[in-house]
Structures are given as structure tokens and as C-alpha cells.
Amino acid sequence: MGRSDLPQEMVEDILSRLPAKSLKRFSCVNKSWSTLFQNPCFIAKHQHLSQKNWSIFVSGADREANKPVLFLHPNFDDVAADDDFDSRGIILESPFLEEAKKYKEFVGSCINGIICLKYYVEHNKIHDFALWNPAIREFKVLPSLPIHFPSNVDYEDVGSAFGYDSNSNDFKVITILSYWNDPGYYVTYNWDPNVIMHTQVEVYTLSTNSWRQVDCDPVSHINFPGRFREIYLNGVYHWSGMAPGIAKDYFVIVSFDMRNEVFGILSMPNLGDILDPAYVWEALAVLGNCVALVVFDYRPTDKIFHIWVMREYGIKESWTKQYVIGPFSGIPHIAGSELQILLLGDKILMVENNGEVILYNLSAQKIKNLRVRGLPSLFRASQIMTVVEVEDFVKAQPDAIAHSAAKIISRLKAGGEKTSNLFVGDVREAALIGVDSLGFDLKAPSEYSAERQLNDLLFPRIHHKPQMMKQTPK
């Protein structure tokens, strides 16, 4: 029983719905299928159609093991209420350069299987970036950031972003820096009208392997408040920030479109009638395919969450208060920096630093309290769409790496340095990697990857640079 009358178009449609693992297996069906799976158009279609497996991507540092950890969690549907949940993840040995690195941090989330790392090498003026494909354990160190400010001036790393331009099939890394033209300003903070804040934005594109400055005038006066207030949606990166107002500062959302590399500002909804902005804790999230905002007044012991959704992108009037949920007890009574909020489809997850999770099902209106064990001491969680089954990720065994590391390193020494030689300048190849993404091939390690221990991994969640008053240039 078989059919050969299905048109090629239909066969491709069906194939584009298969998980990456199946595609890999079917590469040996015949040559034209294998070629098809490497075709960028097919890959794009595959990613677009793949099951919207919302998973939680947790990147963090394990203090004891001193290693980076990556977790991928499925929805917590199978977990009974009030259970302990062993987080199923792996400690990853990741390859890195010779020098001891400090202050490593993951930028954004995992896109098409690629992860972006930001790190600080001691004595270097400025931070560095690397792109990393864990599935084949290859990485690329980006060229150094060009510095356009005087060397005696200190800078603030305002924010970074990692994204994908679907028009040109290119990965991009964005870094936003600001600096005062008076190097002493950091110390005194005395308001001085002659001291001006400059903002510099650089965009790196994989296809050109170079940085390029972009115009940031629309947002140079905005204060980005820091981590965990970022989302990446439909090729646009968003941060929440504070803009200077006449009477007082007000919340805005800063957007950066990966395709045309343009900044924009989106308005937040009017929260004032319900919440006092001085005591509001806010987080950006994604709900449906829209920008969402989760806010609560952090003063009361029992907290009530308001979830707003911007139904039409960019239209302030389309902000709709979609849900009011709570009261929830047990949310830490602090300014909220330790709480991470994720929306996965119809569930809202509130994740605390100690692994306590409140899972609220919006449609069923049910709460589950979970305790997740095994999370690293510092972590950041974000929601991502995976193209690979979570089970494949989880089945990978960390021991395989530990034992193979020495062998691979010695092979590499004999064969010459291959570590920084990848993404061979061909963006198509980068897209290709996406299909293979997250199939952590730990049982049959790739020949060409180097593995080294990461020393001293610290994630600067606590690394605050104090917020400063930004002066609007007259």
C-alpha cells in the first residue's frame, strides 16, 4: 500500500510538520529529501509550522559546579499540584577560549538553536560576545565592539539583544551602551548641565561578521531598567523602560526591529487609575501573538496581578486588560527583581529564585504550587518555541561529555585549532544548524568541537549599575 501521486508540494508540507529528529532520520530515505532538508526555504517553513511547543528555557549558573546550566522544561501539565518537581536539565560543558572568563551572561533566548553569550574578560575595556550552537557544540567569537567614546570614560552596558532577521535570513546581535562625557560623573552624580549622556548602539550581523552603528536617537533618552523585562516577538525585540516626563517618569516599551534595524517606542496602557506607578512591578510577556504586560502592586502581602494585552501592535488604545487574577499569597514582598513571570499559552508561571513556582491556568482558573528542585542558584527563564521534542533534550547524558572531553581536546591539539572556525560566513549554513538545534548530540559527540571547562561563571543578575538621571539634550 503506497501512494506516489501526492504532489511534491504536499509531501513537503507534510515533511515540514515533522520534528527535527524525524527529519534527520529520513535524510537517508533518498538524496532529494536530504537536499530538501537543507534548503533554507524548507527550513523556514519547518520552523514556522512546528508545533508551538512553548518551553521554558532556563539559563543559569551553578555555583557549586561552577558551570553554565541550560534547561528546557515542557509545560508543567503532568505535574500534580503541590508536588516537588525535579527540573530535568543538564549541566552543559561549553567550549570557550583560553582565558578565564568572568561575568558570563546569556543574551536573549535561544533562536533557531543558537544561543548568544556575553562575557567580560578581565582587563578588557568592553564586553565580548559569542554565538554558540550547543547541538554541534561549535561557537563563534564575535569581533570586538568598536568603541566610539574616549578611553578614559566608563560606559554602562544598557542592554543587549539577540535576534533573527527573517528577510535576510541573518542572525543579529545588538548592544546598547551609554556613557557620560565626563568620566568623573559616575562618582559624583552631581547634576551638571554640561555633562551629557551619549548612547551608542551597535548591530552585528552574522553574514557580514562585523559591527555597524545604528541610529538610536528615538530612544537615547530612555532608561532601560534592566534584566527580565525583555521579550522577543515576531522579529522585534522589546525592553521596558522609563522615559522622562514633565512631572514624573513614565513607563514605555522600547522596540527594535531586527529586519530594518529601527528603534521604536510603544506606549504602555494607563495604569494610573488602578495602580500607583511608584509601587508597580511590571514584566513584559507574550500572550497569543501579542505583547502582554503583567503588573502588580508589590506592597500588599497578597498580590493581585493585572495582565494587559496589546491587541493591535503599536496601538495604545488597543491595550486591553485581559485578566485580573489573584490574590496570590507567598509572592516575595520585595521590589520584584527576584520574580520571573512567563506566560505559556494559557498558563502563567511565576518563578522565584528559590525554585518556588506558582502555576496559574488562565482558562481553568486553577493554581498549582510547585517546587522545582535542581535549578541553579542564579538563573534566568524565558519562553521559547522549540523545534525539537523536549524528551530528546532531556535524555542527553552529561557524563558522556565529561568523559569525552579529554579525548577531544587531545585530538584537537593534534589536528590544529578548529574552535573558532565555524559558521563559515555562509548564512545559509547558520540556518541549517537551526534544524538540528537542541538535539544535544551528547552520545555521539561531534568531531569538530572542543570542550573545555568554564571557570568562574557568574551571572550578573545582581550586577546593578545604579540608575542615573538621563539628561535630554536641549
Add this chain to the structure above:
Amino acid sequence: MASSSTSVVVSNKEKENKNTKKVTLKSSDGESFEVDESVAMESQTIKHIIEDGCANNEIPLPNVTSGILSRVIEYCKKHKEAAGESEPSVTSYTSNSTTNPLTEWDTEFVKVDQNTLFDLILAANYLDIKGLLDLTCKTVADMMKGKTPQEIRETFHIKNDYTPEEEAEVRKENQWAFE
């Protein structure tokens, strides 16, 4: 002839007055199916034919047999009904398939033999019915997930153009996918 066409005109008017416009679809093997126009318009292909004013009395569908057409009509009817009942505000912002009330019905609908399934795909493609196409393709994809490459070749009548050495090489590269 004249009298019958008159009666057709009259009955059409009656139907318009009752507000249930119908169209007749004719399968490749000559069977006619009368359905509500709104149901038939679940098919973009049929929708264009009607809107272009080419419908007249019957719409011939030479690519679809009666057995398949009756199933397609069943699908369209069911989904048209359900669309009329659902609340848009609930479904648009919780993009989770478990909130689709027809999931169970759809699952039963595609429990058919492979040949029928493939025919449904072809029909859904020809008639341009997105929901049915998604459903049937996904079903085939799910069925394929557990198969070996050889079983896939048999299902799709594909000739293996690898030499045994080449095939072994490809398998080795993708070893993890076979576990």
C-alpha cells in the same frame, strides 16, 4: 425544458427568501451534493467560483470522488457550525490547541485508512480548505514519526538512490536520530 427552468428559478427565490442559499457540488463520479452556500464556502476554491458568478446550478469537482466529497462536506459542516458558536475572545488569546472544542471530533474524523487520508489531503489542497489540509497533513506527519526510512519509502513509493555505502554514511552522521 422551459417549465423545469422556471421551477428552478422559483425554488431558488423561495430559498433566498428563507435565507439559506444552497449550492450543488458534483463529484467526479457524477453524484450531486446539495449544501448550504456558507458551508461550501469553507473551500476557498468554491468561494471564488461562487463570487466570480460562475456557479450557476452545479459546481463540478472533477478531482474529487463522491466518497471523499461527502467526508469533506461533513468536515465543513461541522466546522462551520462550531465557528458560529465559539467566543472569539476566548480562542484568540489562549493559543493552545486543547481549547479547540473540535479536537476530539477532528481526531475521530481522520481515523481512516491511509488511502482515504491521502485522498483527503489532495481534496483539501484542490478545494483550498486550510483547516482540513492542516489536520490531514499533521495526521500523516504524526503517523510518519515512528517509521523507519524503509517504511517511509514504501509509503511514498520512493526509490532509494543511495548506494549502501552512502546510506551508511548518512545514517552515521545522524546516528542520534535513530535512537
